Amino acid sequence: MRFFSDNAAPVHPRVMEAMAAANHLDTAYDGDALSQQLDQRLSEVFDTRIRALWVPSGTAANCLALAALCPPHGGIVCHRDSHIQNDEGGAPEFYTHGAKLFLAEGEGAKLTPDSIAAVLDAIPDDVHRVQPHAISITNATEYGRIYSPDDVAAIGKLADQRDLGLHMDGARFANAVAMLGCNPDEVTWRAGVDALSFGFVKNGAMSAECLVFFDTKLADATLYRRKRAGLLLSKGRYLAAQILAMLDGDLWIDNAIAANARAQTIAAAAGERAIHAVEANEVFLRVTPDEAAALRAKGFDFYDWAPGEIRLATAWDTAEADVAALAAAIGAL
Amino acid sequence: MRFFSDNAAPVHPRVMEAMAAANHLDTAYDGDALSQQLDQRLSEVFDTRIRALWVPSGTAANCLALAALCPPHGGIVCHRDSHIQNDEGGAPEFYTHGAKLFLAEGEGAKLTPDSIAAVLDAIPDDVHRVQPHAISITNATEYGRIYSPDDVAAIGKLADQRDLGLHMDGARFANAVAMLGCNPDEVTWRAGVDALSFGFVKNGAMSAECLVFFDTKLADATLYRRKRAGLLLSKGRYLAAQILAMLDGDLWIDNAIAANARAQTIAAAAGERAIHAVEANEVFLRVTPDEAAALRAKGFDFYDWAPGEIRLATAWDTAEADVAALAAAIGAL
Amino acid sequence: MRFFSDNAAPVHPRVMEAMAAANHLDTAYDGDALSQQLDQRLSEVFDTRIRALWVPSGTAANCLALAALCPPHGGIVCHRDSHIQNDEGGAPEFYTHGAKLFLAEGEGAKLTPDSIAAVLDAIPDDVHRVQPHAISITNATEYGRIYSPDDVAAIGKLADQRDLGLHMDGARFANAVAMLGCNPDEVTWRAGVDALSFGFVKNGAMSAECLVFFDTKLADATLYRRKRAGLLLSKGRYLAAQILAMLDGDLWIDNAIAANARAQTIAAAAGERAIHAVEANEVFLRVTPDEAAALRAKGFDFYDWAPGEIRLATAWDTAEADVAALAAAIGAL
Amino acid sequence: MRFFSDNAAPVHPRVMEAMAAANHLDTAYDGDALSQQLDQRLSEVFDTRIRALWVPSGTAANCLALAALCPPHGGIVCHRDSHIQNDEGGAPEFYTHGAKLFLAEGEGAKLTPDSIAAVLDAIPDDVHRVQPHAISITNATEYGRIYSPDDVAAIGKLADQRDLGLHMDGARFANAVAMLGCNPDEVTWRAGVDALSFGFVKNGAMSAECLVFFDTKLADATLYRRKRAGLLLSKGRYLAAQILAMLDGDLWIDNAIAANARAQTIAAAAGERAIHAVEANEVFLRVTPDEAAALRAKGFDFYDWAPGEIRLATAWDTAEADVAALAAAIGAL
Structure with a gap:
């Protein structure tokens, strides 16, 4: 009776079936028929035109998003107990080429506009200081807390005021949306989120996470960064199959x-x-x-x-x- | 009738079966029972004690190997037409933090001691010049040519004389070994290879390649680099299962x-x-x-x-x- | 009557004279007669064999030292209010290729073995966490406090126990030594310091700081890193002249x-x-x-x-x- | 009688005098009265509104320019024998976080539109290939050859057609302009150059080069990159003094x-x-x-x-x- 980690759980049978169904010859990388469906399928889920890229890990999704939102000389506000700060072995610094994580406080690993502003206000607008370029929040958080659409919108408003990008680490996005009972758009782009790491692995998939850009122009350079990071798997159809299976019938x-x-x-x-x-x-x-x-x-x-x-x-x-x-x-x- | 790419081929049924057989709860990342078998199993294959890490792409395997063999301020000799130079979107530079690829000549994308030495000899031992730290060869090459054990040993000897690491990109290592009819150790560590990207995906696997260190001390830091690159998949057992299935019965x-x-x-x-x-x-x-x-x-x-x-x-x-x-x-x- | 910054002060006349005296043809970069004296001259100052490299800024000295002590996937413990964290525009992350700064507490920006150990003990020995590789202290600190030889030795002992490198940011090292009335060796290598940023600019020089390695093997790769960072000025004799003038007669x-x-x-x-x-x-x-x-x-x-x-x-x-x-x-x- | 290097030459007396004249208290970094004159003074020289930053080495100037023109995942076309390829110890790769240098041919280390286009045309527009983002030419070249305004304009036109930035390494820009007898604007921005490394050290200065942006929006992020590279010297007035002295009276x-x-x-x-x-x-x-x-x-x-x-x-x-x-x-x- 293991309650150690949702990563320890097996893969859902419908995901396994979808991978088996994809087991035929098709174009390599992301040129296959399944990968080509992702943009359209996720645009439907989020009720707006998005750009979607599969990646094989949540860390990869998070860090490609951060690299899209923050230059090497910039910084990202995140919670002191966030996954990107504590559990990714320095991947944010690797992918961003050394951007700095600014650590903010908040009960249950939840940031608030006030806790973020406290960090931002302590950074003089000065060439000697790393300047903030983005905010990253996790929904659900590392402590299983949830940001409501209003919670996110308040942070989205701050991000907009300060000209910062907003990333959501959604390793457990499904759990958040399921508990909120909202549509996924309400807690993301309608609340100001630019990029979402849409997690599937903890929720029944095997090795496919989806990086969703609501600010679609961010996707272009990310295609190159994904390849450059060795993340453009040559048989990508098996990743796309997982994501599509998870979306089908709202699995x-x-x-x-x-x-x-x-x-x-x-x-x-x-x-x-x-x-x-x-x-x-x-x-x-x-x-x-x-x-x-x-x-x-x-x-x-x-x-x-x-x-x-x-x-x-x-x-x-x-x-x-x-x-x-x-x-x-x-x-x- | 597609002859476009071996990446387009489906996954071998025995690999699919092995993944299905692994579809139960187990420890996350590489703590599972299958991942824990890799070192032993590949040590048997190579008839020496090795360290093995699964990764989800050949680019990842190659570039983690290069990062283990070359510091950011160093350089790597490779063929002008090599995959690492032309087809990995700059991943070698990303993983090594900017090491330089020195391009050497050779028929059929095969390097020779002479073609490598010609490059090395043109680099003064001088702080103004990037200094070579490693050689990377591909077996079979991008043009389907093969290095024999003697071919590799001649390069291995040069690498030893010049104090350089030696990496083998083995995206099609199986094809080379099968054609040579040799044991895999003969064309790798016995010939001076320090690290091998042992490819399985083009040969029937789905998403698992294996980075094999014959110079086993290189593995320790690579564990951190793999995590830092977002390559430590949380359900690693499905990758280990693929590799083990490919090795079983010499598939x-x-x-x-x-x-x-x-x-x-x-x-x-x-x-x-x-x-x-x-x-x-x-x-x-x-x-x-x-x-x-x-x-x-x-x-x-x-x-x-x-x-x-x-x-x-x-x-x-x-x-x-x-x-x-x-x-x-x-x-x- | 300006008390704004010691960086605003002019250059000492004896330094200006030394630069004028160096104004003749000599070998470029660090091949000139003055640069060649640095190792010997600073070995005398520190009563042990050291390796010394001039650099044009304190940030450069600090960050080359950190890059020598910490790999890209590692981390460095420093004070929350340290210069490397707050005032170098992310240069530590740039030079180390993304190493993480772990922020420790301490009155007056002084670290103690306890405050450092508190940070270290909170980092599990786990591939998911960035592992510490070095400690950096500043003497005198950003708040004008001083580490005595005993203070440093206590930290040096901890560094030794935990297998960490120890760097001292000595932008105001002269002020510390002058106040302590000790020999410079007592508060550096005899207390466990591996690398010192020996500052001269705030104390009367123009543009020359000296990176001193007590762990001399660290110097070799640093020569390449200095060049690679654009810090190997082509007329280095004018920097060496400044340092030698500052040392002469204990200026x-x-x-x-x-x-x-x-x-x-x-x-x-x-x-x-x-x-x-x-x-x-x-x-x-x-x-x-x-x-x-x-x-x-x-x-x-x-x-x-x-x-x-x-x-x-x-x-x-x-x-x-x-x-x-x-x-x-x-x-x- | 040394003809070894122009870097070996002494500093011109008028530069030494200007540095001595600057030897009084002033604001640190680039807030001093002299640094503040650079934009205006160089705008006059180039007959257009430019942004200018002093840096202590030509390598620094070149590589900050490249970092402004090319993202980490991109590439830069340069001559096979260029300084950035051969003589900067990998600094371009360091500053750009691993961009690739594409090596083009040309007599006397001079690139031509044809030699550049040959390189560009061989790079498929494909995510697997590093894509070109900039061209870098050297005037005068490493072999003492000169690009005329027409030569540069032809390359500038190609850069414009291919949407590439254009950098000029002007370590010996003065020698080129003096030989051409043209105005400096004719061979730079009027011919399509976006950024110039305006060299002074080989021509009589001590440690001040000037990075000039004709595409002025590139300057903003470069201010942060300069600081992050440890290049924002704390007593910058002595660098500005050198540049102004070199410009005064067309020295x-x-x-x-x-x-x-x-x-x-x-x-x-x-x-x-x-x-x-x-x-x-x-x-x-x-x-x-x-x-x-x-x-x-x-x-x-x-x-x-x-x-x-x-x-x-x-x-x-x-x-x-x-x-x-x-x-x-x-x-x-």
């Missing part, structure tokens, strides 16, 4: 609803132990070392986030029975 | 034998039209525009390499009947 | 003693207004906007450091009369 | 006329030995090893350019007597 939403629901069950059992409001598919709990050991003894696996804190992640395939057992075990602590 | 050799044989059939029909000796799975022919049109009119697809030159590539699944038809069509020109 | 110490003494006079007048202990040539004072205006009305120029805080910098040529007037004006607030 | 032209005249004297003596037309201050001669030894035995110093080829460089201060002696010695071979 991405259904998977996220399932994962979110499991997390809610855990949250209900956790009560006051929950460190953050549970809004997506992650639950952070306060437990003593003895309690953590007791849970592990019963066969539950999870991530030791920090001293006295554990993270439990659910996925599209997390069994209700496992969650029920976990909830009981937490209640019994 | 990689069998597939290459098949592709090479088809190329030989074409070569036999081509006679004097062949521009390069046909030693792997690529055939380059001299044809007039009218002849090219005639072939296309009969349903054959291929790459217009240069004015008056076409490239025909075979793959693991190229049908004998298609090749027979092509041979007849060439004969009829 | 560098005498100049620093003078600047420090002027700062002490201001500090004595400032009393409780001083925000930091005054140990070098900078004085930070709490003043109201009205008080700042009053000082300016009397002809004093200074830097508005932060709301309610001003910085006053003295230099080798600051007149005693000006300082006396300033002290009186502060007393009269 | 830059007078110095170049003198150097060019000395080269003509040598050329006249050399006759058929001259490898390239002598148009600036460099003379390349065919000499046997014995002849080279004979010249050295008479006290002449020069650069062994290639087997059987020597380079003789004159400078602003080369004595007529020395040249006469050299001419006689060459005649006596």
Whole structure:
């Protein structure tokens, strides 16, 4: 009964089927029939004309977006606990050729216009200081918190006022949209987002994430950057197939609803132990070392986030029975 | 009847089956049971202790190898027509942070100790000049030519004398080994190769290439570089599964034998039209525009390499009947 | 009466004379007779065999040192208020190809083993996290505080334990040594420093700083990096002349003693207004906007450091009369 | 009697005087009164509104220009024997973050529209290939050849047609203009040049070169890049003073006329030995090893350019007597 990571979950059968169905000769790289459908298909999803590029990892999607929004001599405001700062091995600095991440505060890894402005206002407009060029937010956040359309729009307004690009790391975008019950456009481009890392791997795909540009002119140079980073896989049709399968019949939403629901069950059992409001598919709990050991003894696996804190992640395939057992075990602590 | 690119070929059924068999919960990134087998399995293949890292593209494998062998202020000798120079969108410069490619000559895109030494000898040992740190050769080459163990060893000796690293781009390594009929160690580390991009995608895999370090100490920093480049896919088990399936029962050799044989059939029909000796799975022919049109009119697809030159590539699944038809069509020109 | 910046001060007459004396034909770059003396002359100053490279700016010295100590995928621990973090326009990221600065705390911009260890201990030894490779401290600090030999040695010990390089930004190294009254070796290599940016420009030179490697093997690649950064000036003899003139007769110490003494006079007048202990040539004072205006009305120029805080910098040529007037004006607030 | 390098020459007395005259307190970096005059003064020289930045080396000027004209994923066409390719230690790749130099042919290191177009036409418009973004020419060239206004305009037209930026490396721009007898605008912006590295150091200055942007919008980001490269010297007034002194009374032209005249004297003596037309201050001669030894035995110093080829460089201060002696010695071979 593993709650360690949504990356550990298997690939959804419909994704596997779509990859099998794509297993025939076709044009290499992104010239195949499936890759050629992405722009149109995602334009429908987002109800506006977008440009979409598949990439094989979320880090790649994030960092290509940052490179499109920020020059090497610029900087990007992000949360102190964001994935791009802590969990990508310096990939943002690699892809941007050394842009600086400016670290902002915010409960639950959520930025606010105030916390961003506090960082911006501390940077003199001076050649000696790296100047900010973009903001990056994560929805859902690293702590499973969600930005509503209004939350994003408030940040989008600030970005617009300060002439900054706005990127959304959507490794768990599906979980956010599923919980919000909104259309995906409401929480992205209508709220000022220029580029979205639309995540599928944590939600049932195998190796395909989608970089979506709402500011479509950013896509042109990104095609070259993707190739230059070794990310233009030669048999791209298998990545496009994954994305299209996830979009078909709103599988991405259904998977996220399932994962979110499991997390809610855990949250209900956790009560006051929950460190953050549970809004997506992650639950952070306060437990003593003895309690953590007791849970592990019963066969539950999870991530030791920090001293006295554990993270439990659910996925599209997390069994209700496992969650029920976990909830009981937490209640019994 | 497409002879356009081996990248256009489908994925071998045994690889698809291996990926399906891996479709269960396991540890993320490269902590899974399959990824953990790579070092051991490839050490057996190469009859020495190696370090192996999966990556999702050949460009990624090549450029991580180059970054391990050459500092940003150094340079790498490669063929003027090499993939790293012409077909990777500047990825070598990206991964090495701006190392310079020194372009050497050689028939059939094959370097020789003399052609390499000619480049090296023209570079004064002087702080104003970028200094060479590595050599990169491609086996089989971009023109389907093969380096024998002796060919490689002669270059390996030069590399050793000049204190240079030696990388082999093996996007079509299987085709070379299959044609040589040697063991893979003979044409790599025993001949002085430090790092090999062991290609599987053109030979029946989907999205997994393997970077093999014979100079094993190079692997440590490369683990960080792979992550930093967004190449550490979160569900790495599906890449490891592909590589293991290709190695199992020597599928990689069998597939290459098949592709090479088809190329030989074409070569036999081509006679004097062949521009390069046909030693792997690529055939380059001299044809007039009218002849090219005639072939296309009969349903054959291929790459217009240069004015008056076409490239025909075979793959693991190229049908004998298609090749027979092509041979007849060439004969009829 | 300007107390705005020690960079605003003129060049010392003996430095100007040395440059004039060097104004004859000599070998270009660093092949001239003066440049060739630097290793020997600075080895005497530091009582050990060192390698020395002139560079035209302190930022260049700092960042070449960081590039020698940290790979692109690594990180460097420095103070949150350090010059490399705040005042070099992202040059550390440029020179290191994107290494990350880890920001540590400490009163007066001074790091301590504890504040450094707090940062280090929060970084898991994990490929997803940028790993630390070096520590950079500034002596005297951005707030005019000084690391004693014992202070540095404690950090040097930590660096040794954690296998990290240790860099000292010595833009105001002369002020520190002058105040400590120690030999320069005591506060550098004997305390574990691997590379020192030995600053001269703020202390009476024009455009020559000296990068000193105590870990001499770091110098070899740095020669290439210096050239590659456009920092190997073609008439280097004029830079070497400046450094040699500053060292001759301990001009560098005498100049620093003078600047420090002027700062002490201001500090004595400032009393409780001083925000930091005054140990070098900078004085930070709490003043109201009205008080700042009053000082300016009397002809004093200074830097508005932060709301309610001003910085006053003295230099080798600051007149005693000006300082006396300033002290009186502060007393009269 | 040294004819080794114009970098070996001393600094002109009027430049030394100007630096001495600047030796008083002033604002740091480029906020001083002299630096603030550069835009206006150089706008007069070039008869159009330009933006000018001092930098301490020609390599820095060249590479900041290239970084302004070409993104990291792009490429720059230059001559195979150009300084940026051969003599800057990889600085173009450093400053541009890995852009590729495309090497073109041309007699005397001069590019022509045809030689450039040959390179451009060989690059498919394809994401797998690095795309060209700029052309860089050197005037006078590495072999002392000169581009006339018409020569440059023909290349400028090609640049315009292909949407490429045009950079001129003017390390010996003064020698070119002096020989052409034209106004500096005729051979630069009126002929399509976007950015000029206006060299002064080889022509009598100490450490100040001037990067001139005719496409003035390129200057804004370059201010940040200059700082980020550690090139924004803190006492910039001494660099501005050099440039202004060189411009005052057309000292830059007078110095170049003198150097060019000395080269003509040598050329006249050399006759058929001259490898390239002598148009600036460099003379390349065919000499046997014995002849080279004979010249050295008479006290002449020069650069062994290639087997059987020597380079003789004159400078602003080369004595007529020395040249006469050299001419006689060459005649006596």
